[in-house]
Amino acid sequence: MTAARRLPGRLLIAAVLVVAALVPIFGGAYLTTFLFTLLYAYIVAQSWDWLHGEAGYVNLGHYIYFGVGAYAFAIANVNGAPVILSFLVAALVTGAMGALLSFPLFRLRGDYFAFATLSLLPLFELLASNLVPITRGSDGILLPPATAMIHGIDVKMFAYYVALAGSVAVFCLSMWMSHTTFGYALKAIRNDEQAAEVVGIRIFPIKLQAMAYGAVAASVAGGTYIWSFRYIEPRTVFGLDVALIPVAMALLGGSGLLWGPLVGAILLSVGIQLLILNLTMLQFTIIGLAILLIGRFMPGGLLRAGWIQRVPLLAPLGQEHHERIAAATAAAPAAADGLPLARAKPDRSRVLLATRDLTMAFGGNVAVNRVNLEVREGEILGLIGANGSGKTTLFNCLSKVFEPIEGDIVFAGGSLRGLRRDTVSRLGIGRTYQIPRPFGDLTVQENVAMPLMFRADNPLDRRSAMAEAIRFAAFAGLRDKLAERADRLTLQQRKAVEFARALACRPRLLLVDEVASGLTPAEVRRFVDHIREVRDTYGVTVIWVEHLISALTQVIDRLVVLEQGCIIADGAPNNVLRDEHVLRSYIGTGAKVVA
Amino acid sequence: MTAIIIQLLIGGVLLGGLYALIAFGLSLIYGVARVLNFAHGTLLAIAGIAASVMSAAWGLNPLLIAAILLPVFFAFGWLMYVFLLEPLKARNPMQTVVGTVLVTVGLLLILSDLAAQLAGPTNRNIRLDLDVFAFGGIIVSTTELYILLGIVGLTLALHAILTRTWFGRAVRAVTQDSVGARICGVRAGAIHAATVAFGSAIVAIAGVLYTLNFPVNPYVGFELTVKAFTIIILGGIGSLPGALLAGIFLGVAEALTGFFWSSDWAPGLSIMLLLAILILFPQGFLSRSAT
Numbered sequence: 001m002t003a004a005r006r007l008p009g010r011l012l013i014a015a016v017l018v019v020a021a022l023v024p025i026f027g028g029a030y031l032t033t034f035l036f037t038l039l040y041a042y043i044v045a046q047s048w049d050w051l052h053g054e055a056g057y058v059n060l061g062h063y064i065y066f067g068v069g070a071y072a073f074a075i076a077n078v079n080g081a082p083v084i085l086s087f088l089v090a091a092l093v094t095g096a097m098g099a100l101l102s103f104p105l106f107r108l109r110g111d112y113f114a115f116a117t118l119s120l121l122p123l124f125e126l127l128a129s130n131l132v133p134i135t136r137g138s139d140g141i142l143l144p145p146a147t148a149m150i151h152g153i154d155v156k157m158f159a160y161y162v163a164l165a166g167s168v169a170v171f172c173l174s175m176w177m178s179h180t181t182f183g184y185a186l187k188a189i190r191n192d193e194q195a196a197e198v199v200g201i202r203i204f205p206i207k208l209q210a211m212a213y214g215a216v217a218a219s220v221a222g223g224t225y226i227w228s229f230r231y232i233e234p235r236t237v238f239g240l241d242v243a244l245i246p247v248a249m250a251l252l253g254g255s256g257l258l259w260g261p262l263v264g265a266i267l268l269s270v271g272i273q274l275l276i277l278n279l280t281m282l283q284f285t286i287i288g289l290a291i292l293l294i295g296r297f298m299p300g301g302l303l304r305a306g307w308i309q310r311v312p313l314l315a316p317l318g319q320e321h322h323e324r325i326a327a328a329t330a331a332a333p334a335a336a337d338g339l340p341l342a343r344a345k346p347d348r349s350r351v352l353l354a355t356r357d358l359t360m361a362f363g364g365n366v367a368v369n370r371v372n373l374e375v376r377e378g379e380i381l382g383l384i385g386a387n388g389s390g391k392t393t394l395f396n397c398l399s400k401v402f403e404p405i406e407g408d409i410v411f412a413g414g415s416l417r418g419l420r421r422d423t424v425s426r427l428g429i430g431r432t433y434q435i436p437r438p439f440g441d442l443t444v445q446e447n448v449a450m451p452l453m454f455r456a457d458n459p460l461d462r463r464s465a466m467a468e469a470i471r472f473a474a475f476a477g478l479r480d481k482l483a484e485r486a487d488r489l490t491l492q493q494r495k496a497v498e499f500a501r502a503l504a505c506r507p508r509l510l511l512v513d514e515v516a517s518g519l520t521p522a523e524v525r526r527f528v529d530h531i532r533e534v535r536d537t538y539g540v541t542v543i544w545v546e547h548l549i550s551a552l553t554q555v556i557d558r559l560v561v562l563e564q565g566c567i568i569a570d571g572a573p574n575n576v577l578r579d580e581h582v583l584r585s586y587i588g589t590g591a592k593v594v595a
Numbered sequence: 596m597t598a599i600i601i602q603l604l605i606g607g608v609l610l611g612g613l614y615a616l617i618a619f620g621l622s623l624i625y626g627v628a629r630v631l632n633f634a635h636g637t638l639l640a641i642a643g644i645a646a647s648v649m650s651a652a653w654g655l656n657p658l659l660i661a662a663i664l665l666p667v668f669f670a671f672g673w674l675m676y677v678f679l680l681e682p683l684k685a686r687n688p689m690q691t692v693v694g695t696v697l698v699t700v701g702l703l704l705i706l707s708d709l710a711a712q713l714a715g716p717t718n719r720n721i722r723l724d725l726d727v728f729a730f731g732g733i734i735v736s737t738t739e740l741y742i743l744l745g746i747v748g749l750t751l752a753l754h755a756i757l758t759r760t761w762f763g764r765a766v767r768a769v770t771q772d773s774v775g776a777r778i779c780g781v782r783a784g785a786i787h788a789a790t791v792a793f794g795s796a797i798v799a800i801a802g803v804l805y806t807l808n809f810p811v812n813p814y815v816g817f818e819l820t821v822k823a824f825t826i827i828i829l830g831g832i833g834s835l836p837g838a839l840l841a842g843i844f845l846g847v848a849e850a851l852t853g854f855f856w857s858s859d860w861a862p863g864l865s866i867m868l869l870l871a872i873l874i875l876f877p878q879g880f881l882s883r884s885a886t
Contacts, residue, residue, distance in 0.1 A: 056689050060696065104874040110688070111631045114696050116873050118633070119821050119866045126863040190689075240817060241704050244697075251693060281712060288704025295697025296679055299690040 020164055024157045032160055034273060036228060039163035040066075040221040042265040045246035046170045047217035051210045053256030054183060056190035057106075057113055059211070060247065061120035062218060067237030069094045069219025070226040071128065074141040083147075083155075083227065087162075090223045091216045098215025102208040118240075125238035140233030141226075148230060159228035166220050173213075174258055178322045179462060181453040186210060187322065188450055191439035197421035198399055198431060199451040199505055241284050245272075248291045254301025259317045263303060322446070339475050340468050341506060344539030346378025352541050353398070353509055357407035360390075360397050360565075367393040369565035370407065375509070380535055380542045382552040382573065385562035386586050391545045392434055394562070395511045398543075399431045400424045412508065426456035430507030434514045434545075436494040438501070440487035447486050447497050448472045451505040469504065475530070476500035492519060503534065510534065512544045516551045528554045549577070549587075561586060598732035603850040609739060609808065611846020612746035612839065616801040617819055618826035619753065619838040620794035626770035626833040628787040630680050630695055634703040636823060637816025638795055642668060642802025644710050644811055647719040657721060657803055664799040672795030675702070676788045703816060710813035718810035721803075738807050745804045753797070754835055766790055770833045818862055825869040 024032045048062040072090040081089060101120075108116055128135045135141065148155055177183035185206040188196035196203055226232050236242065245268065253264025268290060275286045302308065303318040353375040360368040368390045375381050385391050396402045398409060400421045409416040416424055430451075438447050449469035452460045460468060473482055476496040481489065486497055495515050502510060512531070516524050532555050534540045546552050552559070552573070559576040561569040563585045569576045576582055621635045646660045655663075679702070683694040725737035757763035765786050768776035777783050805811065826845060830837025845865060853861040 052693075058689075058693050058696065060700075104870060108873055110692055111625075112873065114692060115631060115824055116870060118696075118700075119824075119869055122818060122821065123863060123866040123870075126860070126866075130857075130859045130863075240700065244700055248697065251697065255693075282708060284708035285705050285712075288701045288708060290701070291697050291704065292679070292701025295694045295701060296682070299683075299686045299694060 017164075017168070021161075024160050029156075032156065034269070036156070036160045036163055036224075038265055038269040039160070039167045040224055041246055041249060041269060042262055043163065043166050043170050043221040044218050045249040045261040045265050046167075046174060047214040047221075048246055049250045049255055049261050050174070050177070050186070050214050051207075052250065053260070054177065054186035054190060055207060055210055057109075057207070059105075059117045059214075060114050060244065061117035061124075062214060063243035063246065064120050064124045064238065065094050065098060065215040065218035066222040066225070067124060067128070068097060069215075069222030070232050070237050071135060071141070071222075072219065073223035074143060074226045074232050075134065077143055077147070077227075078141060083158075086227075087220065087223045090219045094219030094222075095212050095216040098212040099208055102204075102211045105211075106204060106207050121238050121240060121243050125234045128234035128238060135234070138234060140231055143226065143230045145230075156228045159224045162227075163221070163224045166217070166224065170217050171258075171262065173217075178258070178320070181459070181462060181465075182206065182209070183322065184446070184450060184453060184462065187442060187446075188439055191441060192437050194401060194421070195433075195437040195439065196450075198401070198425055199501060200422050200425040200454040200456070201450070202420065202422045202454075241287050244291055245287065248294050251301055252294045252298055254303035254318065256320055257301065257303050257318065258320075260301050260303055263317075264301065267302070322442075338471070339503060339534075339538060340471050341503070341538045341540075343537055346535075346539040346541065348376055348378055350377045351375070352377045352379075352412060353543075354410045355398075355407060356410070358394070358397060358404050358409060359406035360393050360402055360404050367565050368397060368404070371562075371565070371567055373560065373567065373570075375541060375543060377508075377541055378535060378539055379558060380531060380544065380556045382549075382556035382559040383543055383545045383562065384547065384549065384552070384559065384586060389562040389586075390565040391562055392513060393565075395431060395513055395543075395545065398424075398509075398511060399429055422454075425451070425505055426454075428506065428508035429511065430502035430505035430509070431511035432495065432498040432502050432513050432515060436491070436498045438486035438489075438494050438497045441485060443483050443485055444473055444478050444489070444493075444497055444500075445469050445482040448478075448500045448504050451501060455506060469500075472500040472504045473497075475503070477526070492523070499530075503540075507540055509541045509543070512542060512546075514545055514547065516546055516548045524548065524551045525554075527551070531555050553577075599854070601733050603854055604847060605733070605735065605739065607847035607850035608843050609742055609746070609846070610849070611843035612743070612750075613801055613805045613809075613842075614819070614822050614826055614846055615830075615838045615842025616746065616749060616804075617798055618823035618830070618842055619835055620797040620801070621820070621823045622827040622830075622832050622834075622838060623766065623770075623797075624791050624794040625827070627766055627790040628676065628680070630676070630791065631699070631824075632791075632794075633696065633699040633820055634706060634816070635794070635798060636819030636821075637703045637706045637813075638668065638671075638798045639802040639805060639819055640811050640813055640816040641706055641710055642799040643806035644714050644719055644813065646803045646806050647721050647811070648714055650721045657723070657807060661800050661803045664803065665796050668799035669792045669796040672792035673788050675795075676791040680791070681784065681787065703820075707813040707816055714813075716813055718812045719806070720808075720810050721806050723807065742804050742807055745800070749797070749800060749804075750835065750839065757835070762786075762789065762793075766793075767833070818865075821869065822865040825865045825872070828869065828872050 020035065023035055044063065044066050048059060051057045051059050069090040072093040073086045076086040076089040077083070105113065105116060129138050150158065185196070185201050185203070188201055189203050189206065193203055222237065249264035249268045250261040251264065252268055253262065254260030272287065272290065276283050279286065308314050309318050351374050355371050355373045358368055358371040359366065371394065383391050393402065397404045400416060400419055411427060411429065439450065445466055449465040452465035452468055453462065470482060473479060476499050478493065478496055478500060481493060486494060489497065499515060516527055519527065528551055531542055531544065535542060544552060544556065556573055558571065559573040560567055561576060561582050568585065569579045569582045577587065617636060617639055621632060624630055624632055642664050645664060646657065649655045649660050650657065679698050680695060683691050683698070686694060723738050727734055727736045757767060765776065765781045768779070768781055769783060769786050773783060822845060826838055826841040829844070830841035849861045849864050852864050
């Protein structure tokens with residue numbers, strides 16, 4: 001988008017902000033209070049969406065941070081702390097709590113995460129009611145009336161401006177996130193946590209940060225709330241009905257969209273306000289009905305609805321910010337041919353990977369049984385075996401998707417015992433999956449850029465990573481698919497994305513899991529050439545699991561056969577393929593070996 | 596002292612048995628239809644309030660009340676699934692989770708607010724004024740015996756339905772392997788709806804039994820849902836004996852907490868237990884029941 005086309009939109013935003021800033025002065029008490037409630041609800045809704053829209057976690061208890069922030073502010077303020085200090089206390093206490101709660105909560109996913117977080121609301125209501133010495137129980141806390149005015153001006157006005165500034169801040173933060181590697185890490189987590197780890201992202205600190213930042217933002221909203229309304233009691237900040245409104249707002253507008261929570265906050269606030277003005281009873285029924293209808297009819301939110309997408313000016317609002325950036329950068333030309341990897345001559349005398357009695361079992365089923373395997377630098381090793389013989393499990397042990405129950409893996413002289421998936425990836429083990437697991441709602445280019453942003457030394461920023469990703473993608477034959485979403489690709493293209501993404505991890509050891517099955521003979525030849533080039537030019541060692549022996553024998557130095565988790569043959573391809581045991585157990589006797 | 600403890604145990608076991616029935620309905624629904632119904636406990640509160648109103652206004656026998664509520668709740672559960680929950684299944688998994696949560700939480704708010712408007716927000720119960728027995732300081736009322744009878748009878752009936760009928764076998768098959776069941780000719784959609792209806796009907800009866808001895812108000816629902824969920828996690832999804840054991844454990848633990856510490860904290864016990872289990876056994880209890 002050009003600057004000239006952006007200008008009207010920016011002027012509009014500036015005008016809205018000016019009007020919003022003038023409301024407390026000219027707008028009257030009712031309008032000011034209404035807008036104030038809208039603003040702090042927006043802060044909560046938007047900060048909730050950092051974890052949901054970006055990372056895919058449904059944190060139904062996000063409102064506890066609002067409540068805890070409000071309580072912390074109130075307790076500090078009542079004990080004589082000035083306002084700024086009270087805000088600081090609220091932010092620190094709540095942020096620390098968010099970080100601490102991350103440890104237990106992120107052991108859960110999906111329904112369980114949702115339920116555990118929702119149960120925090122009654123727990124905190126109970127704590128606030130029962131910890132009387134701290135919270136004054138169900139009596140609630142009233143801020144001292146003497147501090148309700150500053151220089152003759154009602155603090156409501158200041159609270160309004162803090163809420164306005166907070167709203168602008170969370171909006172800008174959300175926009176900034178889409179530009180950063182942090183935002184991309186969250187998006188990777190949303191798509192596939194295991195794949196995110198395998199490309200080198202340490203996911204827990206990222207989730208913890210998203211939770212803690214959200215907690216701090218919500219606590220500021222809570223602080224403005226109590227500062228303005230002067231009174232707090234457990235039910236008003238921990239009740240289920242109030243707590244889920246921000247969630248409903250974000251979903252109504254469109255979760256994960258920059259404008260989604262704001263649009264939702266405006267619509268739902270106005271809607272509820274209108275209904276409550278006209279109804280003296282059944283207010284919670286109205287709120288409940290709003291939440292129910294949003295859940296039932298608004299899966300992607302209003303901004304993603306078909307009729308909005310057909311309005312030219314509104315259509316971009318229904319795209320995630322990164323989608324627009326990605327579309328804009330995809331056109332950039334690749335700087336040079338070949339891969340942006342260091343050229344290396346492997347030292348064939350050195351052992352890169354060695355497993356010692358490696359064993360993995362699931363219950364009583366031993367999938368990998370005392371495997372001793374040595375792979376030398378620059379070797380291309382073929383790994384075959386019947387279905388269920390343990391090939392993929394072996395890969396999962398090497399990339400630490402599974403922690404082996406016994407034995408050890410030594411990679412480049414160091415043991416991998418106890419190391420995390422992302423560490424192993426950064427040490428130089430890249431892999432593909434048998435059933436490809438690209439990040440579905442990201443583009444090909446973003447998929448491939450991901451490891452570049454999180455590698456151990458010299459991680460790239462988003463822009464450079466996206467530029468460098470083009471060369472990896474082009475190498476894998478995806479030059480004209482850069483801006484395509486990965487979940488809209490064919491199976492073969494998704495396998496190519498995984499291959500490019502694994503290469504972008506700058507692996508010293510590349511684990512390739514059945515890439516050739518389903519390819520045409522010409523495509524197989526091209527892939528074989530790729531594998532050879534990766535080894536010959538960049539010195540990458542390869543272990544290749546494949547059923548297509550004719551493909552393997554074109555390039556491998558050595559062939560290993562697994563049967564029921566054990567190595568039954570290991571040696572030069574020609575010898576192994578004539579081994580009687582191998583013929584009997586895998587290839588079948590009487591087969592004509594093509595070698 | 597012993598007498599007091601035994602008295603507490605009796606109360607705890609009764610309460611725990613009722614928790615188990617609530618939890619079992621919730622776990623059937625979750626196991627089969629993959630819907631975590633946040634409004635499940637609220638259905639019990641509604642059943643209890645309705646029963647209390649009918650008993651006070653028309654003097655109906657609790658058995659008759661249960662017979663009236665059973666088909667109503669069955670139909671409610673069926674309609675709730677068909678109109679509100681089943682359409683969400685077509686979305687991507689994340690949107691299904693969020694949608695289900697919002698729909699059932701919205702329903703929770705609507706039901707409790709409507710109940711508060713129609714019947715008042717205060718505690719209600721069913722007064723039977725039956726005889727009371729005393730054995731050396733331990734007091735047992737006939738009502739409590741009836742509740743025990745009700746719990747035992749309902750549990751046996753549930754066990755018979757799950758093991759002896761086509762519906763029960765289909766439910767267990769879908770819980771264990773939904774795709775496999777579908778391949779074998781189980782119509783998944785209908786079984787899902789029937790299970791949600793069935794689980795809601797169980798809660799209606801549990802609600803009548805609950806209100807005979809314990810107070811209900813429109814807002815106890817979510818607390819009961821949390822307890823039920825804790826019990827499911829402790830006892831395993833779809834396991835009736837597991838639900839009973841875990842339910843009685845929780846009921847007794849609450850009674851003892853209330854007595855030895857403070858009844859203010861007793862409602863928090865299940866939440867803390869839930870969080871503790873989730874932290875200590877993040878996959879443990881679930882994967883065990885899945886394999």
